[in-house]
Every structure is written in structure tokens, then in C-alpha cells.
Amino acid sequence: MRRGLRWLASTRFTLVGMALLGVGAALSYDNPVTTPVWVLVIPLLLLAINLLLAIISNPAINRRAGLLIFHIGLLSVVVLVAIGRLTFMEAHIELVDGAAFDRDALFDVRQGPWHSGDLEAIRFIQQGFSINYRPGMKRGLTYNQLLLADADNRLQPVVIGDDRPLLLNGYRIYTTSNKGFAPRLTWVADDGVRISGSVNMPSYPLLYFRQANEWTPPGGDVIKFWLQLDTGLNEDANWVLEPNKANGTLVVNESGRRVELLPGESLALKGGTLHYDQLSSWMGFKLFYDPTLPWLFISAILTVLGLFIHYGQKFSAEPLLLNAKADDKSLSFSPGKTV
Amino acid sequence: MDELPWLYAALSAYGLATVVAFYDVMPIRSGRVARHADNERLVFSLLLTGVLLLVVTLTERWLRLGHGPFVNLFELLMSQLFSLGVIYMLVYWRLPIMRRSALVALPMLWVLGVWVLAIEPKDSVLPPTYHNDWLWAHIGFGKIFLSFCLIGSSLAGVLLLRRWSAFQSWFRTMPSDTVVDGLAWRFMLVAFAFHTLMLIAGAVWAQDAWGRYWAWDALETSSFLNWLLLGAALHARVSYKVPLRVGAVLILAIFIFAFFTYFGAPFYSEAAHKGVI
Numbered sequence: 001m002r003r004g005l006r007w008l009a010s011t012r013f014t015l016v017g018m019a020l021l022g023v024g025a026a027l028s029y030d031n032p033v034t035t036p037v038w039v040l041v042i043p044l045l046l047l048a049i050n051l052l053l054a055i056i057s058n059p060a061i062n063r064r065a066g067l068l069i070f071h072i073g074l075l076s077v078v079v080l081v082a083i084g085r086l087t088f089m090e091a092h093i094e095l096v097d098g099a100a101f102d103r104d105a106l107f108d109v110r111q112g113p114w115h116s117g118d119l120e121a122i123r124f125i126q127q128g129f130s131i132n133y134r135p136g137m138k139r140g141l142t143y144n145q146l147l148l149a150d151a152d153n154r155l156q157p158v159v160i161g162d163d164r165p166l167l168l169n170g171y172r173i174y175t176t177s178n179k180g181f182a183p184r185l186t187w188v189a190d191d192g193v194r195i196s197g198s199v200n201m202p203s204y205p206l207l208y209f210r211q212a213n214e215w216t217p218p219g220g221d222v223i224k225f226w227l228q229l230d231t232g233l234n235e236d237a238n239w240v241l242e243p244n245k246a247n248g249t250l251v252v253n254e255s256g257r258r259v260e261l262l263p264g265e266s267l268a269l270k271g272g273t274l275h276y277d278q279l280s281s282w283m284g285f286k287l288f289y290d291p292t293l294p295w296l297f298i299s300a301i302l303t304v305l306g307l308f309i310h311y312g313q314k315f316s317a318e319p320l321l322l323n324a325k326a327d328d329k330s331l332s333f334s335p336g337k338t339v
Numbered sequence: 340m341d342e343l344p345w346l347y348a349a350l351s352a353y354g355l356a357t358v359v360a361f362y363d364v365m366p367i368r369s370g371r372v373a374r375h376a377d378n379e380r381l382v383f384s385l386l387l388t389g390v391l392l393l394v395v396t397l398t399e400r401w402l403r404l405g406h407g408p409f410v411n412l413f414e415l416l417m418s419q420l421f422s423l424g425v426i427y428m429l430v431y432w433r434l435p436i437m438r439r440s441a442l443v444a445l446p447m448l449w450v451l452g453v454w455v456l457a458i459e460p461k462d463s464v465l466p467p468t469y470h471n472d473w474l475w476a477h478i479g480f481g482k483i484f485l486s487f488c489l490i491g492s493s494l495a496g497v498l499l500l501r502r503w504s505a506f507q508s509w510f511r512t513m514p515s516d517t518v519v520d521g522l523a524w525r526f527m528l529v530a531f532a533f534h535t536l537m538l539i540a541g542a543v544w545a546q547d548a549w550g551r552y553w554a555w556d557a558l559e560t561s562s563f564l565n566w567l568l569l570g571a572a573l574h575a576r577v578s579y580k581v582p583l584r585v586g587a588v589l590i591l592a593i594f595i596f597a598f599f600t601y602f603g604a605p606f607y608s609e610a611a612h613k614g615v616i
Binding site: 010011012014015018019021022025026028029030031090134136138139140141142161162163164165172174286288293296297300301303304307308311315 | 525532551560
């Protein structure tokens with residue numbers, strides 16, 4: 001038993017764990033979705049056991065402050081990553097201008113079994129965006145406006161974008177490169193029932209050549225939409241995508257009939273009347289939640305701090321160059337600095 | 340491009356430093372005694388000139404494009420030539436006992452020099468996710484890591500070349516194999532700490548830039564495997580009596596892996612390390 005524990009705490013077992021983790025990491029190369037998570041979890045578990053036993057039993061580690069801090073830091077990182085995977089949440093949402101965050105509209109939701117974040121506390125309203133583009137359609141900075149309730153429940157404007165997420169209740173909300181136009185429509189059925197909403201067109205300008213979508217109104221046939229846009233898009237020059245300044249003609253195709261609509265115009269169709277209210281835009285957001293992030297950062301920094309403490313002690317105790325001589329004893333030279 | 344003449348001048352200075360370093364180990368007949376030249380000061384001056392010319396090159400480009408040399412391969416190679424040059428030059432200056440390692444380090448540096456000459460010097464556009472302070476830390480730590488790796492590798496190269504009698508006289512001013520081995524691993528230890536810092540800063544940047552701190556993209560995975568390999572090599576050295584030359588081969592393998600991580604993975608994969616329209 002004791003021998004087994006010694007083996008589990010040994011640096012030789014560390015090498016086995018590292019080799020297995022290396023295989024797991026290589027299998028995870030470029031994030032293939034088909035790779036089972038166990039190829040990483042098993043080696044990390046073995047390494048965590050190895051680290052714990054080594055910290056407890058190996059005097060080479062627990063009697064050297066630097067190495068002790070380094071190994072405790074590493075163990076903390078492994079444990080926190082595990083807790084993070086159990087409590088995390090990731091999701092996407094697309095919001096049209098004027099729309100409030102709605103947890104029911106989330107999609108691609110992935111979360112750990114212990115996730116306990118409070119999505120109800122996320123309250124903001126999307127207000128549109130502008131994005132700078134440079135020649136070659138290279139995306140620059142995104143400025144996405146939101147209305148956010150302050151402590152007194154008053155709405156305050158906030159700008160987020162790219163690497164400036166909205167931090168709310170432990171959630172981090174990022175803009176994404178996925179965004180586009182959304183014609184706002186109202187459908188008035190023949191019986192007088194009104195439905196208002198928008199049809200999100202494909203991502204713009206990535207799919208500028210395919211701005212089409214379709215919708216089936218209640219009691220009607222499938223309506224195919226195509227959006228003819230005038231955004232000032234110029235692939236060879238600096239350009240700003242500002243949806244609120246863009247013009248869009250909505251081409252409606254229903255049962256082989258093709259009609260062009262401008263904002264404010266209507267079209268009588270089978271089962272009701274379609275009103276093209278205005279051209280709007282939508283932004284795709286990514287939500288991320290992981291309560292371990294600050295602790296993970298602190299542990300990681302402690303790990304490096306431990307390394308530097310250890311190096312400082314080791315290098316000053318064993319100055320390799322102090323007594324070094326040239327291999328050829330007939331030569332003399334200045335020994336230089338201590339390493 | 341205004342910066343290209345400066346780049347060519349910097350590469351010429353590095354090239355001359357390499358030539359002079361090799362000239363120093365070529366025996367010169369002086370009367371009846373064969374002696375070696377001693378131009379270490381000249382090598383240092385040429386390295387310093389190369390570094391300063393690269394400062395001008397990078398500054399010129401930075402002012403012209405409005406962003407640092409972080410985006411395309413041409414920029415990465417140029418900035419790496421600068422950072423490797425600076426750190427190697429400092430070690431060359433402060434540790435005279437290691438100066439003959441220039442015979443290994445400078446040709447390694449020249450791999451980058453030839454490469455940068457062979458590729459098209461394209462301009463680049465800074466992706467939106469690169470407007471982040473952590474990017475600086477990430478790249479800075481990465482450059483320090485690779486520089487210490489280069490120094491460790493040049494010492495490993497000395498250990499391996501010394502096996503052949505033809506090269507023994509080249510490195511006779513350097514300490515014994517045991518000391519060179521100890522020094523090489525010390526540089527790798529420091530490289531390990533900076534690699535760890537690079538991964539931490541990269542993770543913080545990735546969290547801001549893409550909403551996740553780790554996603555096993557090609558560059559992240561490659562970089563992590565490199566860290567693991569270096570960590571395993573350090574553990575193997577304390578667990579087993581790794582022969583000096585096996586250790587030297589291991590150090591070179593780590594450097595080659597790091598080299599491909601830096602200059603291969605970001606351009607081989609369409610991973611998130613690039614901007615999206």
C-alpha cells in the first residue's frame with residue numbers, strides 16, 4: 001500500500017500522467033467535437049492525485065517554499081478548472097434593436113450540472129451597433145450600444161464590443177462577428193389579429209450576397225424575402241457599417257409573385273396583409289459564465305511566483321558559473337556573472 | 340515599404356556577426372603557431388547594430404501601419420529577430436564564458452533571417468480582438484520564452500558538436516560539458532516560467548477576445564504540448580540520470596517544437612487567433 005502511494009507520488013508517475021495528457025491534448029488538437037472529454041479528464045485526474053500525494057509526502061517539494069507554492073498552484077488550477085466545467089455556462093442569443101434580453105431566446109446552450117447562475121438578473125436592451133471596416137472587408141472595432149438598468153432601475157447607455165464584454169451578475173456578454181439586418185414586419189391577418197416581429201437575415205457583410213430568408217404567417221403560405229441593401233459597402237476602402245443609416249428594399253416572393261417593398265409599404269397576401277415597418281439590425285451575442293475565473297488567475301500567478309522563488313533560491317545556492325573554467329585548461333578568461 | 344532597407348541592413352549586421360564569429364574559430368598561422376582571432380567585441384557590436392536597425396525597422400512599420408508587428412508571418416519573423424537578438428546579445432555581453440555558443444545561436448537566428456527574406460512583405464490589418472493589453476503581455480512573455488529556449492538550445496548544440504574532434508577547438512573557451520549542460524537546463528527552467536506566463540496572459544486575452552480562456556485551437560494545443568514537453572523533460576531530468584547528450588537532444592527537440600508552434604501553427608490553422616469579418 002505504502003509502496004503504491006510512493007509510486008503515485010513519484011516524478012516517474014508524473015511523467016506517465018504528462019504523457020497521457022499529451023496524448024489527450026494531441027487528440028483535442030484544433031478542437032474536434034468528436035473527441036471524448038475523458039482523454040483529458042483521466043490524465044488530469046491522475047496528475048491531480050500525483051500532485052496532492054507529492055505535496056504531502058515529497059520533502060523535495062514540501063520543504064522548498066518555491067516548489068511547494070508552484071505545485072499547490074498547479075493543483076489549484078486543475079481543481080478550479082474541474083469546478084469551472086461543472087458550473088460554467090455558454091450560450092448564444094440574437095437580439096434585434098429595441099429587444100430586451102430574453103433567457104428563452106438563448107440557443108446553443110451548454111452548461112455544467114452545477115450551474116447556478118441567475119439569468120433572471122440579466123436585464124438589458126439592445127440598441128444597435130456600428131462597426132469599422134478596412135479595405136479588404138477586414139473587420140475593425142465594434143461599438144454596440146445597450147441600455148442597462150442601474151441601481152435605481154434607470155436605463156443607462158453602455159457601449160460594449162469585441163474584447164469589452166458586458167459584465168453582469170457573473171455573466172460575461174460578448175458581441176460576436178455574427179450580426180446583420182432584420183426587416184421589422186407586421187402581419188395583419190384577415191380576421192384582424194396582428195403579429196409584429198422581425199426576420200433576421202444572414203450575417204452581414206459575410207453573406208452580403210445572400211440576404212434572404214422566409215417566414216410562414218399563421219394561416220398563410222410561405223413568404224420568401226430577399227433584402228436589397230444600400231449600406232455603402234466598399235471592399236476597397238475604409239467603411240463603417242451603420243445599420244441605422246442603411247436603406248433596404250424588401251423583395252417579397254409569394255406563390256411566384258415578386259413585389260418590392262420600401263419601409264412603410266404593405267402588401268396583401270393570402271390570409272392577411274404584410275406591412276414592412278422599417279429596416280432594423282440584429283446582433284449575435286455570446287454569454288459566458290464561470291465563477292472560477294478570478295481564482296484561476298490568482299492560482300496561475302501563484303504558480304509562476306512559486307517558480308521564480310524556487311529559481312531564486314536554487315540559482316543563488318548553486319551558482320554554476322562562479323567556479324566555471326574553460327574546458328581547455330591552458331586558456332584563461334574572465335568568468336563573468338553568476339547564473 | 341520604407342522599412343525594408345532597414346531590415347536588410349539589420350540582417351546584414353547579423354550576417355556579419357555570424358561571419359566574424361566563425362572567422363574567430365578558424366586557425367590563423369602566426370609564425371609557426373596556429374592561433375585563433377579574438378573579435379568578440381566586434382561580434383557584440385554587430386549584434387547591437389543589428390538590434391538597433393531592427394528597432395528602426397519595426398518603428399518605421401509601426402508608424403506606417405498604426406499597429407505593432409503582431410499579425411502576419413512577416414511581422415512575427417521581424418519582431419522575433421529583434422527579441423531573440425536582444426536577449427542573446429545581452430547574454431553574450433554579460434556571460435563571456437558562453438560567447439562561443441554564438442556559433443550555434445547565430446546560424447539558428449539566420450533561419451529566421453533567410454525566411455523573412457523569402458516571404459512577401461505584406462501589410463496587415465490589426466483584428467479587433469488584438470486591441471487588448473493582455474496581447475502585449477502574451478506576446479512579450481512568448482518572445483522571452485523563445486529567446487531563453489534559443490540560448491538553451493545553442494548550449495545544447497555546443498554539447499552535441501563537441502563530440503566531433505573537428506569542432507572541439509571551436510568551443511575550448513567554454514566550460515566543461517557538465518557546466519554547459521547545467522547552464523542549458525537553467526535557461527530552459529527560466530524559459531519554462533516565461534512559457535507559463537505566456538499561457539496565463541494568453542488565456543486572459545482569449546477570455547476577453549473570444550469569450551473563452553481555452554478552446555484547444557491549434558495554436559493553444561501546440562503551445563500547451565510544448566509546455567508539457569518542457570515540463571516532462573525537467574521532471575525526467577530529476578527522475579532519471581539523463582545522459583548529457585540525450586538531454587541536449589531533448590532541449591533541441593523542445594526548441595524545434597516551439598519554433599513550429601510559433602511560426603507554423605498560427606498559419607497552418609484557421610483558428611480563432613485570426614480576425615473574422
